Amino acid sequence: MPVPAIDSPAGPSWLPGQPGQPVQWLVSAVVMLAALITVRPVGTSGWGLAVALLLPVNCLFLASRHLPGSMLPDRVAVIWLGAGVLAAAALMTASQEGSAYLFVYFLAGHAGMRLPARPALALAALASGLSTLVLLTGLGPGNHEVPWPVGLTFGLPVLLGMMNRLQRQAMASTLDAARSAERAAHAEARSTVLTERARIARDVHDVLAHSLAGVNMQLELADALLEAGDLDRAREVTGTAHGLVRESLRQAQWTVHTLREDALPLVGSLRAMVESSGHRQGLEVTGDERDLPAPVSQNLLRIAQEALTNATRYAPGASVRVTLDYRAGEVALSIVNGPPPRPPAAVPGGSGMGLIGMRERVALLKGGITAGPITEGADVGGWQVSAVVPA
Known part of the structure; x- marks a missing residue:
């Protein structure tokens, strides 16, 4: 299932707490406009000249809070915001009336959002201390609109800023987790595709190789x-080739069937496979028969098909016994062929991929498999394949 793409932590500017947020710009514009209208005196000499010079400086410091964090590293931001607090305190000192104190409020709040806790709290303490000192001592022309105890609260917006910072960090963590989940989903989908390709490759090999x-x-x-002019022998060999083609067609039908179906009846399918391969001994089933998961049934059928094919080609005419044993918590499949009645003709093109494919199938089921020649007993000289898988 496709996973929607996730924005980076920087993200679009409209995310809460992001630089350039329109609402934040509007608030800053209102504060600066209110200061330009209300802060007095403004003139060309004395305190009026000081206010006229400090107003644009404070507006600059306030506007700088909308700069992306990458433009102001933390150390530079501490110095910059500290200078902004000093400029705001100086404007409060030079002004007689108006909203100069708002610059302190917003700079303290931005320090909490922009900086780690320790430097942010230090700047908040500086803002409160300087504001209280200005209001308490009455430096400059005086500001009688705000009582001095209020100056102690000028650093409190730092707490709101810190909460905003935590919210942004939580949002970034959520986005990181979503991106990690997306990468994991893509990796899982790719692994599934590769596993399916390997399975199809094994099936194609089992049928064609x-x-x-x-x-x-x-x-x-x-x-x-x-x-050489031996027409009778040539006809016999051609008939053998036709038989191999017919056998390949039957195997192709089994392969297409297993690729299309989620689950096959294991016992019935295995019995039909054994009989169609020409081994009339049939199938021996032991234990209590039960339904098995589709992957178990499919892979056991493919293992049996590979083993029967090998027995037909490398031990033509030999007896073959197929046993399916239902055990507690597992199922075992055994294919045993006796020694060939005559030395088998060399079959070119053997690559060992059949045995590799069988081992891969059993490994996918977290089971075990043994395959090799029989060295003792009645079937000495023959071959045995035995697979045991959990089920």
Whole structure:
């Protein structure tokens, strides 16, 4: 299922607490406009000149809080905001009336949002201390609109800023988690695709590799017999090639069937497979038969198909026994063929991929498999494949 793309932590400017947020710009514009209208005196000499010079400086410091964090590293931001607090305190000192104190409020709040806790609290203490000192001592022309105890609260907006900072960090963590989940989903989807490709590759090999190699060998032998003029033997070899083709078609039908179906009846399918392969001994089932998960049934069928194909090609005419044993918590499949009645003809094109494919199938099911020649007992000289998987 596709996972929606996630914005980076910087994100669009409209996210809460992000630089350039329109509401924040509007608030800053209102504060600056209120200061320009209400802060007095403004003139060309004395305190009026000081106010005229300090107003644009304070507006500059207030506007700078909208700059992206990458433009002002923390150390620079501490110095910059400290200078802004000093400029705001100086404007409060030089003014006689108006809203100069708002600059202190907003700079303290921005320090809480922009800086780590320790420097932010230090700047808030500086803002409160300077504001209280100005109001208490009555420096400058005097500001009688705000009582001095209020100056102690001028640093409190730092707490709101710190809460805003925590909110932004939580949002960034959420976005990081979402991106990690997206990457994990993509990795899982890719792993699923690769696993399915490997499964199809094993199925294609099981159907085509041995069959085509056997047909190719028979046709080359038929060409050699035709050149030698042995028509009867050539017809016999051609008939063998036709039989291999028919067997390959049956195997292809089984492969298509297993690729299309989620689950196959294991016992019935295995019995039909054994009988169609020409081994009339049939299938022996032991234990209490039960339904198995689809992956278990599919992979056991493919293992049986590979083992039966190998028995037909490398031990033609040999007896074959197939046993399916239902045990507690697991199921075992065994395919045993006796020694061939005559030395088998060499089959070109063997790559060992069949055994590798069987081991891969069992490994996917977290089971075990053994495959090799039989060295003792009645079937000495034959071959045995035994797979045990949890089920």
